[in-house]
Each structure stands twice: as C-alpha cells, then as structure tokens.
Amino acid sequence: MENKTMTCINCPMGCQVNVAYEIKDGKPDPVSFVITGNTCPRGKDYAISEMTAPTRTVTGTVSAKGGDKAVLPVKTVPPVPKDMVLTVAKELEKITVSAPVSIGDVIISDVCGTKSSIVATGNLQEG
Amino acid sequence: MKKKIAIIGGGPAGLAAAVAAKENGVDDIVIIERAPSAGGILMQCIHNGFGLHTFKEELTGPEYADRYIKRAKEKDVEIFLSTFAIDISPDKVITCMSKDKGIFTIEAESIILAMGCRERPRGALNTPGYRPAGIYSAGTAQKFVNIEGKLPGKEVVILGSGDIGLIMARRMTLEGAKVKAVAEIMPYSGGLKRNIVQCLDDFGIPLKLSTTVVDIDGKDRVKSVTLAKVDEKLNPIPGTEEVIPCDTLLLSCGLLPENELSQAIGVELSPVTGGPKVNESLETNIPGVFAAGNVLHVHDLVDYVSEEAANAGKHAAEYVKRSAEASGDKREFVVETGNGVRYTVPMTVRPSECDTLTTLRFRVGNVYKNPEICVYMGDRCVLRRKKQICAPGEMEQVILKKADLDTLKDGETIKVLLE
Structure with missing residues (x-):
C-alpha cells in the first residue's frame, strides 16, 4: 500500500486528505483508493482527480x-x-x-x- | 469643466462604478486614470482564477478587465488616460494633470474614490541588513515579468505569504528562476489555500511559517538573506538562523489602501482598514463622495470589488439625481464588531436607505475553527451561520434584511461577531 497526502483546495479548511492506494500497471489503481482526512464529499472528489488525472492551467x-x-x-x-x-x-x-x-x-x-x-x-x- | 460624477481610478472598481452609474441614468461621467490604459492592477495579474462568481468561468486578470473595459466603451464612458488626479478640494473640485492637457480642474457633483491600494514597502517593515539591489515588492516583480518581460532575479526568497507573493513564487519558477523559500512571520498563511497548493506545493517550494528575515547580506546586490523562527510575540528566536544564498528578495507583506486624495477632501479613515468609513450606500462622511474596491478595504476576489463598486456607482447616480432635494432626517446605526471580527464595511447603516438586502463584508483577526457568525439588531440575534473555518486571509460576508434593520430602535447598534 502506498500513501499520498494532499491539501484540499475547495475551501479555506484546507483538509489534509490522505489517499492509500495500490499500484496497478504502473499507475495508482482507483479501485484500491482509501481516502481519509476529508470532511466533506468535495475533498474525496478532489483527491480522486488529483490521483488519477491532475490538470493545471498554465x-x-x-x-x-x-x-x-x-x-x-x-x-x-x-x-x-x-x-x-x-x-x-x-x-x-x-x-x-x-x-x-x-x-x-x-x-x-x-x-x-x-x-x-x-x-x-x-x-x-x-x- | 463640469461633470456629474468623477471617478478616480480606472481599475476594476472604477470601471464597474462607471457602468453602474450610467445604467442608473447619469450620463455625464468621467474616469480619471493615471496609466495609459484602463484595467488597473488586473493587467499584470495574468494568472487565472478571476471571475468565477461574476462570469462563472475562470478568467485571467487582463481578460476580466477587458470585459469591463468593453462594457464601459459600449456605454460611452469617458476615460481620461495618462491623467493624474493630484488634489481634490472639500467642495469636490479635482485638480488633474496630463501631458496633453496640462493642469486642469473638474468640478464634480459626486466623486467615487477607486484608487486601489499599494504594497507595504520595505521601509515599513523594519527589515534589518544592507540595502542592495535585488529587493522588490512582489507586485513590482510581477510588473517586470508580466508587462516588461524581464526576470528580476534567478535565486529568490519571498518574505510574506500573501497571494501576490505566492503567485510570484509560481511565476518566477515557470520563468526558470529558483524560488528557495517563502517565509511567513505568522503561524498561518495570509494567502488563499488554492494558491498555497498550486503555487508552492506543486513546485515543492517550502513555506516556512513563524519565520522572518533577520538579515540581508550583499552590498551592491543581494547575496543572501538570513531567516529565523519567531516566538509567539513574533520576536526572532536566537539560534534558529538559517542563511539562504539568493540574488533576490520579494516582499509580499500586505496591501495598504491608497487614500492621500481622500484625506485631502477631508474623508475620515478607519484605523483598521486604512480605508474611508462608509455607510450602507458606500458614502463617506463627505456627502456625495463614495468609495469602493481596494481603496475602501483590501479584497481577495475582484468579483466582490466589481459588485461593491457597482453599488457605489448606483448610489452616486441616485445622489446626483436628487441632490436638489433636501435630504430628510435619516436615522443611522453603527455596526459594532466583536469577538474575532476586525471590521465591517459598511460601518454605519441607515435603514431608510437600504434595499431589501444589504451586503456587509468583514474580516476576522485569527484562524477560528467551527465558529458561528452572528448578527444582532440591538440584543436580538437575526442571523446565525455555522462555518467550518474563518481565516484572516478570506473575506466573509453576511446579508442584512431590510425587515430586520427596520426593527432597530434609537440608541441600539448592529453587532457582528463570532460565537
């Protein structure tokens, strides 16, 4: 099991969200995600998108x-x-x-x- | 020349105020802008995140400005560019100066102050050490990079974690500079969460909280800065010093409303915000003189600047249209702050002048978890809102109902506080 901690950006709370995950085919496997530390559903969604396909406007x-x-x-x-x-x-x-x-x-x-x-x-x- | 309404400053506040004044039936309006183009500070804020509330999309600063510049053009708002307002007399005569027109005056029936704010400079920080080249305010560096296309340094330390400092940490990194650290004297950042994540965490730039600059070395150019931890009283702790070699120090240590002109008119300022004291119509103690945007209190989001300024524009138009009538006796109530709430805008409210809903904005003085924002009319609690968190870096607002304001009796006050 791997672990990644990130700060949720949806509101000023800035929850420290932790994602425990397993690697499958060289990538984090969404099926294995165990998300903790978020205090609302938006934190979970944010963590999933950051783990699977994070994007940024340059x-x-x-x-x-x-x-x-x-x-x-x-x-x-x-x-x-x-x-x-x-x-x-x-x-x-x-x-x-x-x-x-x-x-x-x-x-x-x-x-x-x-x-x-x-x-x-x-x-x-x-x- | 004579004008019904003169607006000082052609940034987001001035533009929105002008458009609203036109929409409310006053045509004879002028904006006085010192830069060669309108848009104000937005023109150098090329990052995105503007306009989420107003346009429901993420725009960059110049794009957001362009929408308002277009609206002002459609409405035929006259803008004097490259023109300085150098003085305003208490009877609302504005002395202006420009290369083309020389010195001239504008007699205005109403004035909207929209001059914005300035960055706190090094001189106001008492930072010890040499005074070499390579020390800039974050906004100055932003202008160099985004407008002039010049990088002011290659190895950078940033003091202060305000939003401009965070944005510049990312900007300098994308331009190839190495940002070694952002030091913040407080135990929390004054910047928005999304900026800490997307400007620092994304690039592995360390944010050092409870840390300040205790020395700057370098005679001609910055060679290094020394950081140290501070205690609860913000005094540096001996033995915690860390020398960081760098050629540039950026300062992002707060913004100060720019009110020299306001003071010339005799406008009373709040010692907390540094901006004018205003009532529900955003009118100062001088009748017919209004204020909006960062000159009134420093905002995080330009959307709220536009909204506030449109309100000021509307009230200025109403003032001009009825200035012949004697204004009746209007009861005025003070907004008291307490328990964590540092200030409110407006600071006084006349219920007779309020629309159905009146927005009241404020900031808190510390980080509070699970507070309730409470509003009292006299001793009657009319609003109670649970929040997960309140922080100084994020402006809060409550909406007052006219029906509640109308219950106020003489001698009572409106109270806004955290419980």
Whole structure:
C-alpha cells in the first residue's frame, strides 16, 4: 500500500486528505483508493482527480513584436496535465507573436502534444 | 469643466462604478486614470482564477478587465488616460494633470474614490541588513515579468505569504528562476489555500511559517538573506538562523489602501482598514463622495470589488439625481464588531436607505475553527451561520434584511461577531 497526502483546495479548511492506494500497471489503481482526512464529499472528489488525472492551467507570456507591448499574456485551453506544466512553460519562451493579436486568438494548437491550445489573454495592438 | 460624477481610478472598481452609474441614468461621467490604459492592477495579474462568481468561468486578470473595459466603451464612458488626479478640494473640485492637457480642474457633483491600494514597502517593515539591489515588492516583480518581460532575479526568497507573493513564487519558477523559500512571520498563511497548493506545493517550494528575515547580506546586490523562527510575540528566536544564498528578495507583506486624495477632501479613515468609513450606500462622511474596491478595504476576489463598486456607482447616480432635494432626517446605526471580527464595511447603516438586502463584508483577526457568525439588531440575534473555518486571509460576508434593520430602535447598534 502506498500513501499520498494532499491539501484540499475547495475551501479555506484546507483538509489534509490522505489517499492509500495500490499500484496497478504502473499507475495508482482507483479501485484500491482509501481516502481519509476529508470532511466533506468535495475533498474525496478532489483527491480522486488529483490521483488519477491532475490538470493545471498554465499562464505566462510570449514575446511580442510590432505591437504596443513587450510581451503578450497567454494561457492553456483546456488545462494541461500537471506533469506537463514546466514543459509547456519552457515552450512559451520560444514563441514570438506579431501584432495585431486579440484576446481569444489561438497562438499554438496542440502544444507539446497535450491537445491543449495556447490562447492569447491580452490584446496586442499595432503601434 | 463640469461633470456629474468623477471617478478616480480606472481599475476594476472604477470601471464597474462607471457602468453602474450610467445604467442608473447619469450620463455625464468621467474616469480619471493615471496609466495609459484602463484595467488597473488586473493587467499584470495574468494568472487565472478571476471571475468565477461574476462570469462563472475562470478568467485571467487582463481578460476580466477587458470585459469591463468593453462594457464601459459600449456605454460611452469617458476615460481620461495618462491623467493624474493630484488634489481634490472639500467642495469636490479635482485638480488633474496630463501631458496633453496640462493642469486642469473638474468640478464634480459626486466623486467615487477607486484608487486601489499599494504594497507595504520595505521601509515599513523594519527589515534589518544592507540595502542592495535585488529587493522588490512582489507586485513590482510581477510588473517586470508580466508587462516588461524581464526576470528580476534567478535565486529568490519571498518574505510574506500573501497571494501576490505566492503567485510570484509560481511565476518566477515557470520563468526558470529558483524560488528557495517563502517565509511567513505568522503561524498561518495570509494567502488563499488554492494558491498555497498550486503555487508552492506543486513546485515543492517550502513555506516556512513563524519565520522572518533577520538579515540581508550583499552590498551592491543581494547575496543572501538570513531567516529565523519567531516566538509567539513574533520576536526572532536566537539560534534558529538559517542563511539562504539568493540574488533576490520579494516582499509580499500586505496591501495598504491608497487614500492621500481622500484625506485631502477631508474623508475620515478607519484605523483598521486604512480605508474611508462608509455607510450602507458606500458614502463617506463627505456627502456625495463614495468609495469602493481596494481603496475602501483590501479584497481577495475582484468579483466582490466589481459588485461593491457597482453599488457605489448606483448610489452616486441616485445622489446626483436628487441632490436638489433636501435630504430628510435619516436615522443611522453603527455596526459594532466583536469577538474575532476586525471590521465591517459598511460601518454605519441607515435603514431608510437600504434595499431589501444589504451586503456587509468583514474580516476576522485569527484562524477560528467551527465558529458561528452572528448578527444582532440591538440584543436580538437575526442571523446565525455555522462555518467550518474563518481565516484572516478570506473575506466573509453576511446579508442584512431590510425587515430586520427596520426593527432597530434609537440608541441600539448592529453587532457582528463570532460565537
């Protein structure tokens, strides 16, 4: 039996939720989960998603050319797997966009093979 | 020039106030904004998590700002950009300055204060040690990284676990810097739980509670900072020092409402919040001068800033529309705080001016498990709500019913406390 403890983020309680689990095919086996420490059902759901498929939205900036800003803010849509966060962040360093760009414009699709897109969260006007 | 309503500050509060004032029938409005674009601090808050309450989706700061900028444009709100309000007289004459117009004045019938807040600087922290380059407030570093595209350092220690510090710990990490520790003098973090998990735990950044900076070394550039544990009285404990080599120290040690202009008008400030004392209409002691957003009290969620500011905008519009009438004698009741509740906004309530429901927001002074939030009208308990936890880092709110407020008798007070 393996063990993992995490802080639930659903409310300010921040319950320390512990998941005891067994490894099957190199991955935590959901059937084996014994979840303790949560004080409400949301804690259990959170623990299951963190154990099976944790995702995060990566936000950052890319270089901007020919516009009114030095950098343009971007995010991943939908969120990427948690273990891809640093890889995607590194990828952003290689990107340069040219004005004009509007909020919602897709800058790269399927970034680093995640099937997520890099989407502009700011406007870049020519100037 | 003359304006019905002048709004100082074009951040989330100023924009929402302007839109609401227009919707409530006042057209002659101007926002005075010192930056070259509207949106305020949201423009550098490129992380997500904004707008969950208002738009039911997770937006980044610039996206949230853009929605309000668009609304203001649709409603033809006039915005003076790159314009400083440098003084306001008690008779509501605003002296402004801009490159294009030089110095000019605006005579306003009503003013909405929406200047936001500033970060507590090193000078206000009494941090010992040298004064080398490499010490920034977290928000300054945020501007360098997210607006200028420049990384202010490579090996970082952060003092204070406020949300901006936590957000910057993640941001600097994603940009390739090594964040060695976040030190927090209190035994609990002032930041939101989700930020501690997603900004620190996700990247294995240690959060050192009951810990502060006792020395900064480096003559030209920061070379190291010395951390030490503190006792219950927050005094450093000798022998617990730990030297951490780094080139950058970020400070995330609290936000202070920016009220120099408010004071010039003669607006009374609360010593607890640092913001104006306001009634249920978010009106200060100066009739026709309203306040909303972080200039009033520091918020965690921009959604509540927008909501509060819209309320101020509505009341400013009502003030302008009826300013010819003599305002009748209105009974006013003080909101008393006790047992864990540090302050409330509003601080006084006139039942005659209240809508059916009035939102009252507050913060607690410590971490409380299983408290009950209680509201009394005089000695009558009208609201009792069980909470699993209350913490200083999370603003609380209660909704007052007009029917309850109408039961108040002269000499009574409204009380908000934890039991």
